[in-house]
Amino acid sequence: MALLEIKNLSVHYNNYLALDNINLEVNKNDYIGIIGPNGSGKTTLLKSIIGDITPDKGKIMIDPNVIIGYVPQFSTFNRDFPITVFDVILSGTLPSDYKLFYRYKQNDRNKVIFAIDKLKINYLANKRINQLSGGQLQKVLLARALVTNPDILLLDEPTASLDTDAKEEIYNILTTLNKEMTIIMVSHDIGMIKHNVKKFACLNKTMHVHDNDETIDPWHFQNLFYTKGK
Ligand SMILES: Nc1ncnc2c1ncn2[C@@H]1O[C@H](COP(=O)(O)OP(=O)(O)OP(=O)(O)O)[C@@H](O)[C@H]1O
Numbered sequence: 001m002a003l004l005e006i007k008n009l010s011v012h013y014n015n016y017l018a019l020d021n022i023n024l025e026v027n028k029n030d031y032i033g034i035i036g037p038n039g040s041g042k043t044t045l046l047k048s049i050i051g052d053i054t055p056d057k058g059k060i061m062i063d064p065n066v067i068i069g070y071v072p073q074f075s076t077f078n079r080d081f082p083i084t085v086f087d088v089i090l091s092g093t094l095p096s097d098y099k100l101f102y103r104y105k106q107n108d109r110n111k112v113i114f115a116i117d118k119l120k121i122n123y124l125a126n127k128r129i130n131q132l133s134g135g136q137l138q139k140v141l142l143a144r145a146l147v148t149n150p151d152i153l154l155l156d157e158p159t160a161s162l163d164t165d166a167k168e169e170i171y172n173i174l175t176t177l178n179k180e181m182t183i184i185m186v187s188h189d190i191g192m193i194k195h196n197v198k199k200f201a202c203l204n205k206t207m208h209v210h211d212n213d214e215t216i217d218p219w220h221f222q223n224l225f226y227t228k229g230k
Pocket residue numbers: 013014016018036037038039040041042043044045
């Protein structure tokens with residue numbers, strides 16, 4: 001059985017159609033890159049998968065044993081908030097139904113230590129988030145998603161506004177993580193997608209999925225698709 005299956009999904013914001021009849025099957029160890037221009041529905045699709053948006057039509061079926069980790073766009077993150085890296089990552093252990101004054105357990109802290117070790121960011125643990133570079137903050141948000149030990153990792157533009165070295169470092173980390181988990185990543189960065197993912201999907205309200213083999217050029221597909229989709 002697929003870990004996640006999307007069937008005929010459509011989403012409107014009031015009268016605006018953001019996603020139109022999306023179909024996608026996601027299996028163990030898939031690494032899927034979703035590319036599309038601004039406003040094509042990439043974030044809407046990820047938010048539908050994590051249940052933040054209720055679809056008007058269609059279904060998203062998730063294997064009940066599957067845990068999903070979500071790494072939001074880091075531009076949406078308030079970097080001026082006075083909080084340490086350790087506490088940001090610890091917040092990833094909060095249960096969805098947590099109450100005010102929730103007390104973390106030692107086990108929660110152990111999960112943070114595990115994620116910090118995994119991403120080799122021990123040296124950042126006591127820093128405040130406003131002291132981090134973009135690439136460091138991205139790794140912290142990744143560690144925050146890893147504390148739940150997810151089966152599927154969803155990432156929204158994980159390399160946006162990073163320099164080439166930082167981008168490469170994030171992609172290397174994702175390739176390593178993909179050995180043990182499924183990855184779905186949204187990005188504008190077609191070149192990086194081409195070199196890293198196993199499948200790519202072109203999204204512009206509707207979506208087409210392709211295997212990423214040597215002969216396929218995502219630029220070609222994206223252009224074809226956008227021309228046809230208009
Ligand atoms: N809460 C909302 N209310 C109304 N319209 C929205 C809302 N959120 C998104 N939209 C619209 O839905 C469309 C898809 O938005 P979405 O954020 O999913 O696109 P995206 O591909 O992630 O864009 P970007 O690459 O700029 O992040 C856009 O036209 C956007 O303006």
